[in-house]
Amino acid sequence: MTYRILLITVISMFPFCVSAQERQKNILFEVGLDVIHCETPENHYIRASPEPYGSYTDDFSHTIKSQMSRSHAAVKVEFFPKWEKLGFASGLRYTYLSSRIEKDGSPDFFYLLFRQTGTTTEYLRVKELEQRSSYIGVPLEVRYKPFSQKRFNMFFGVGADLNFRVATKNKSTFNDPAMNEFEHEVSGIVGKPDAFYVSGYGRAGVAIGRENPWLTVGLTLPVFVPDASSSLVKPRFGAGFNVLIIKPI
Amino acid sequence: MRYIYILAISFVLLGCDSDYELKQSVFIEDEASPGLPEYSEWGYNTFGAYYGRETFVSNDTDVPLNVIHENDVTSFEFNGILGKRYYNSSQDNAFTMTVTYQGFNPETFEDLMDLHDVVIDLKAAEHTVVFSNTFGSYQAEILSGQFQIKRAQYLLVDKQPTQVILSGVFRMQAVVNGQAITISDGRFDIGVSADNFFNYL
Numbered sequence: 001m002t003y004r005i006l007l008i009t010v011i012s013m014f015p016f017c018v019s020a021q022e023r024q025k026n027i028l029f030e031v032g033l034d035v036i037h038c039e040t041p042e043n044h045y046i047r048a049s050p051e052p053y054g055s056y057t058d059d060f061s062h063t064i065k066s067q068m069s070r071s072h073a074a075v076k077v078e079f080f081p082k083w084e085k086l087g088f089a090s091g092l093r094y095t096y097l098s099s100r101i102e103k104d105g106s107p108d109f110f111y112l113l114f115r116q117t118g119t120t121t122e123y124l125r126v127k128e129l130e131q132r133s134s135y136i137g138v139p140l141e142v143r144y145k146p147f148s149q150k151r152f153n154m155f156f157g158v159g160a161d162l163n164f165r166v167a168t169k170n171k172s173t174f175n176d177p178a179m180n181e182f183e184h185e186v187s188g189i190v191g192k193p194d195a196f197y198v199s200g201y202g203r204a205g206v207a208i209g210r211e212n213p214w215l216t217v218g219l220t221l222p223v224f225v226p227d228a229s230s231s232l233v234k235p236r237f238g239a240g241f242n243v244l245i246i247k248p249i
Numbered sequence: 250m251r252y253i254y255i256l257a258i259s260f261v262l263l264g265c266d267s268d269y270e271l272k273q274s275v276f277i278e279d280e281a282s283p284g285l286p287e288y289s290e291w292g293y294n295t296f297g298a299y300y301g302r303e304t305f306v307s308n309d310t311d312v313p314l315n316v317i318h319e320n321d322v323t324s325f326e327f328n329g330i331l332g333k334r335y336y337n338s339s340q341d342n343a344f345t346m347t348v349t350y351q352g353f354n355p356e357t358f359e360d361l362m363d364l365h366d367v368v369i370d371l372k373a374a375e376h377t378v379v380f381s382n383t384f385g386s387y388q389a390e391i392l393s394g395q396f397q398i399k400r401a402q403y404l405l406v407d408k409q410p411t412q413v414i415l416s417g418v419f420r421m422q423a424v425v426n427g428q429a430i431t432i433s434d435g436r437f438d439i440g441v442s443a444d445n446f447f448n449y450l
Contacts, residue, residue: 119402
């Protein structure tokens with residue numbers, strides 16, 4: 001944990017340590033939301049469901065819906081070296097990541113393998129499993145502004161964020177509320193994501209402001225999030241949007 | 250008042266069928282044995298074996314296993330199809346394998362837990378295997394073979410007893426209707442409850 005705090009501090013201080021020869025520095029306040037397309041892995045604790053029309057299946061996951069969304073807030077410092085069209089940004093970022101699985105179709109629950117004791121096996125009827133994680137991380141971004149001196153200017157960017165998990169909570173919705181007393185045990189079965197993950201993205205948007213843009217609105221596409229970010233689903237790729245308020249330093 | 254009765258009966262009937270999925274089949278093909286279901290212990294209500302070079306497998310319409318107890322004999326009646334597996338069982342390829350186990354006397358489906366880790370030597374004279382199709386029934390002359398219940402599980406769902414899951418493997422070499430045949434790579438994973446357990450008193 002001490003190592004992570006030290007790493008975050010060193011990387012986020014990077015923009016402040018750049019040579020004074022840079023032309024401009026901005027402080028950025030960012031919020032954003034991403035929606036990630038994902039698949040349900042073949043979890044060893046979920047019983048497969050029958051195909052609606054009885055055909056062959058080697059992939060039970062079509063009956064389980066999976067979703068992932070990610071929202072974040074960040075404070076960044078952006079600086080422009082001698083070439084003013086290219087900016088580099090880094091800072092601190094808080095990410096809230098939510099992944100969820102639920103049954104598709106009727107009945108609206110799936111069977112979770114709860115316990116095996118000797119020759120006795122227990123299933124629980126579960127409607128939904130959700131995993132919510134919080135991360136503190138460091139964003140690293142490069143932005144290119146091909147045009148300037150206009151009220152609305154396009155920009156393009158690529159970036160990555162290094163994320164360190166600080167908290168995770170697993171939530172279960174049971175078909176029978178009397179089973180709520182076993183939520184903690186089910187949480188242990190679901191497990192937790194890895195302590196660290198790196199994701200990447202591309203971004204394009206519009207910067208508003210003629211000489212010193214004060215606001216940008218961007219579309220984030222694509223967003224790549226690794227399997228390490230969730231023990232419940234397999235993220236693939238996604239898209240999102242973000243809003244940045246810019247203050248010159 | 251009549252509508253209240255109808256509604257009440259409807260709710261009762263719906264509640265009785267809350268584990269409908271546990272009675273259905275989940276056929277996940279075994280990549281190592283094409284045409285056969287994977288060996289599993291989830292109670293997926295499937296079975297399969299190679300009957301010579303053809304597949305003898307469960308389907309989605311027939312109850313895959315009936316367990317019948319009568320006069321000191323318990324019979325395991327596997328109902329499926331011989332040949333390609335289709336969604337709807339065709340009368341032309343309906344096929345049944347009945348394995349009888351002498352000296353085992355369950356009174357309820359829960360007593361099937363005594364079959365945990367039991368191996369039945371099919372060559373023993375007191376146990377028989379009968380194959381049936383639309384043309385008739387044929388008792389096999391067993392040359393060698395075993396029927397093994399690797400695991401019996403007493404299944405609780407939301408803490409309520411529901412069924413006994415029997416999972417295992419089988420193989421045999423036999424003469425059936427004058428023809429030598431090998432039944433290989435047999436596997437089954439089936440839930441037994443009051444619906445498919447029969448006790449003739």
